[in-house]
Amino acid sequence: MNGNTYYNYELTRNERRIRNNRIRRQRELRRNVMLTVMTICFIITFSISLNGFLSNAKGSSGREVHKCYKSITISNGDSLWSIAKDNMDEEQYPSIYSYIKEVKQINSLHTNSINYGECLIIPYYTHNYK
Numbered sequence: 001m002n003g004n005t006y007y008n009y010e011l012t013r014n015e016r017r018i019r020n021n022r023i024r025r026q027r028e029l030r031r032n033v034m035l036t037v038m039t040i041c042f043i044i045t046f047s048i049s050l051n052g053f054l055s056n057a058k059g060s061s062g063r064e065v066h067k068c069y070k071s072i073t074i075s076n077g078d079s080l081w082s083i084a085k086d087n088m089d090e091e092q093y094p095s096i097y098s099y100i101k102e103v104k105q106i107n108s109l110h111t112n113s114i115n116y117g118e119c120l121i122i123p124y125y126t127h128n129y130k
Contacts, residue, residue, distance in 0.1 A: 063127045065092070069106075074118045080104070089125040099123075 088099040
């Protein structure tokens with residue numbers, strides 16, 4: 001009889017250990033799921049906040065900018081470079097070369113040469129819509 005009680009005691013002790021391990025694993029799983037959900041929520045919240053901040057930063061001046069075009073007549077000594085320097089909005093173009101490229105494209109120019117008396121259409125930006 002004494003051996004049977006020891007066996008039953010060991011069995012119940014092992015069963016308790018198994019049950020406790022199962023409970024511990026369930027708690028760890030629940031904790032890991034909660035951490036994953038919280039991390040995903042944090043990433044989504046951070047992304048939305050960052051997007052809102054960047055959207056506000058673009059229009060921080062509060063004024064709309066309109067792209068317009070005007071026709072100019074080439075004067076003596078004018079070049080695409082001088083026209084670009086006089087009319088380019090540095091906030092809208094990364095470089096003077098990109099402005100010159102657009103002017104050439106608008107006017108179907110294949111070279112950088114322009115002649116006295118010719119008319120060119122050039123872009124400019126304004127806050128006042130006309």
